[in-house]
Amino acid sequence: MRNILIYILFIVAHLFAAGTLAASLPIPKPPSTGAKSFIIQDFESGHILAEKNADQPVEPASITKLMTAYVVFNELQAGNITLDDMVTISEKAWRTPGSRMFVEVNKQVSVEDLLQGMIVQSGNDATMALAEHIAGSEETFAALMNRHAEEIGMTGSHFMNTTGLPDENHYMTAKDIALLATLLIEKYPEYYKWYSQKEFTFNEITQYNRNKLLWRDDSVDGLKTGFTDSAGYCLVTSAKKDGMRLITVVLGTSSANVRVDASQALLNYGFRFFETHKLYDAGTQLAASRIWKGSTETVPLGLDQALYVTIPRGQYKSLDASMSIDQRITAPVDEGQALGSVQVKLSDELVASQPLVSLQTIGEGSFWQRIADEALLYLE
Numbered sequence: 185m186r187n188i189l190i191y192i193l194f195i196v197a198h199l200f201a202a203g204t205l206a207a208s209l210p211i212p213k214p215p216s217t218g219a220k221s222f223i224i225q226d227f228e229s230g231h232i233l234a235e236k237n238a239d240q241p242v243e244p245a246s247i248t249k250l251m252t253a254y255v256v257f258n259e260l261q262a263g264n265i266t267l268d269d270m271v272t273i274s275e276k277a278w279r280t281p282g283s284r285m286f287v288e289v290n291k292q293v294s295v296e297d298l299l300q301g302m303i304v305q306s307g308n309d310a311t312m313a314l315a316e317h318i319a320g321s322e323e324t325f326a327a328l329m330n331r332h333a334e335e336i337g338m339t340g341s342h343f344m345n346t347t348g349l350p351d352e353n354h355y356m357t358a359k360d361i362a363l364l365a366t367l368l369i370e371k372y373p374e375y376y377k378w379y380s381q382k383e384f385t386f387n388e389i390t391q392y393n394r395n396k397l398l399w400r401d402d403s404v405d406g407l408k409t410g411f412t413d414s415a416g417y418c419l420v421t422s423a424k425k426d427g428m429r430l431i432t433v434v435l436g437t438s439s440a441n442v443r444v445d446a447s448q449a450l451l452n453y454g455f456r457f458f459e460t461h462k463l464y465d466a467g468t469q470l471a472a473s474r475i476w477k478g479s480t481e482t483v484p485l486g487l488d489q490a491l492y493v494t495i496p497r498g499q500y501k502s503l504d505a506s507m508s509i510d511q512r513i514t515a516p517v518d519e520g521q522a523l524g525s526v527q528v529k530l531s532d533e534l535v536a537s538q539p540l541v542s543l544q545t546i547g548e549g550s551f552w553q554r555i556a557d558e559a560l561l562y563l564e
Contacts, residue, residue, distance in 0.1 A: 211457050211496050217446035220416065220436030223358040224450045226460050227366055227422070227429035229536070231494035233454050238362075241340050241355035242435050245410030246283070246306050247418050248348030248356070250364050251329050251341075252315065253303060256295075257372040258332065259318055267296040269317070276322075277312040282347060285310040286387050297386060299375070304384040305391040306409065308347040315346045322346055333360070336367060350414050358433040365407055365420055365431050379406030379422075396444050397421055401451070407431075409443070419443040423451050430454045457497055463505060463528065463536075464491045467543065471507055473523065475546055477554040478515030484543040485509065488520055493528055493536045504529045507540060519545045 214224070214234035221237035232238070259265045270292040278289045285307030287293055293301075293313065301310035315325035322345055329343040340357035348354070369376050382399070383392045394409040403423040410418035416436035423430055432450045437443040464470060466489045475483040485507075493503065509524035517523070524540035548554065 214453050215446075215449040217434055217450065218437050218442050219434045219446055221358045222432070222434045222446065222450065223362050224430060224432045224454050225362045225366075226454075226458070226492070226494040227369065227424075227431055228460055228462070228490075229492035229494040230366070231460075231535075232359075233430075233458055233494070234450070235358065238358040238433075239340055241342075241357050243348075243350060243354070243412065243415035244356040244361065244435070245348045245412045245415035245418055247361060247408055247410040247420055247433075247435075248343065248346065248354070249302055249306065249311055249410075250361065250368060250408050250420065251333065251343060251356075252311055252325075252346045253299070253375075254364060254368055254372075255325065255328050255332055256299065256314055256318065257368070257375050260295075260375070261372070265295055265318060267294065267299075269295045271295060271298060271313050271317040273309075273313050274316055277309050277316060280308040280312045280347065282308040282349060284308060285391075286389050287313060288387070293386075300378055300381065300384045301386055303378045303408075304381045304393050305386075306394060308349070311346045336363065338363060348410060348412070348415075350412055358435055361420055361433045361435075362431050365422060365433070368407070369422060369429075376406065379408070380404075394440075395419065395421070396440070397423075397447060400444070401448065403455075404451070409440075411440070417443040419447050421447045421451065423455075425455050428455065428458075428460045458494055459497050459500070460492055460494045461500060461503075462490055462492050463503075464526070466490045469543060470526070470540070471509065473509050473513055475517060476512065476514045476560075477548060477558070478517070478546045479548065479550075480546055483513060483517055483523070483546055485523060485540050486543045487526065487538055488541050489538070491526065491528070491536060491538050495530055495535060499530055502530055503535075509540065515546050515548045517542045517546045519543065 223235040223238040224233045273287045283306045285301030298310040301307040315322045319325035326343045338360040341360045344351040344354040397404040403425040406422045407420040418435045421432045432447050434446045469484045469486050471485045472482040505528045521542045522539040528536040
């Protein structure tokens, strides 16, 4: 009897080691955060691992400066400004209340220094100076912020200023903030580096990044804190571990320590219980289909962007991918034109779906090719 018991324990231990039993265990509920709203989302797949009131508009405080930075980075990328541009500090910028970089009236400061003052030190004065340099006034810059927000699909956000100072018509949602953080990392990696900078010295004054997770967790490399009496303590983080990047948004907590602990708990939860895989690269041919009346007989099909999935740990071998291709494809076809879809299921649950597109442009065939295909189609 004792030998049988030992044998059973050996089998159970082996199954756990292989992930068989571990994979079947349900994912536990996310940790409690004490936040008004939160979200944890995978960077690559966009999959939401957990959320609370993520679509509820709330005061974002200095989280607003992520949107300010997005606009500034866009202007830099477009060549409308440069990091070396010198900005003359207005009295309005100097007088802007709240956290400060300590710029001085009528002094000139580079765009690069102002960006670090805004990102690392959360300087409202630096933020105002950047807005005035780019748009002439904060009001016009806020209009730019709203235009960009609309373009990228931030449907639950509206901006009245650049700093996040309280205004009843100034708000963001956790879901919008996660989207914005994703785009900042994806589109502007050369500027994103400043979000991991732990300190910045300007005018002989050294200030430290308020994101305390930069000291606590080596996987964290951004993004932004925020606080006002009405908004509470907020924190947006991004962390990368073993090739998997997660973004967390925690809004409206009761203290600086609570926002840090809540963000850390969400990151630990995400990395412990989930994993992300790239299934297909963009531009790789996954299939070929008959095309009628075209200059070629087949059209190559693939994806216009890489396909990632985020799933519970240990479930990768249970994924099932399938393709659905339009039944009758007729030339002309443009490169990138959707001609079907790729679906990925885990058991019976659809976990990802993406259009299957033409990987090249195919024009109409010759007169005789079109006539021949017309006849073949008639005979079908």
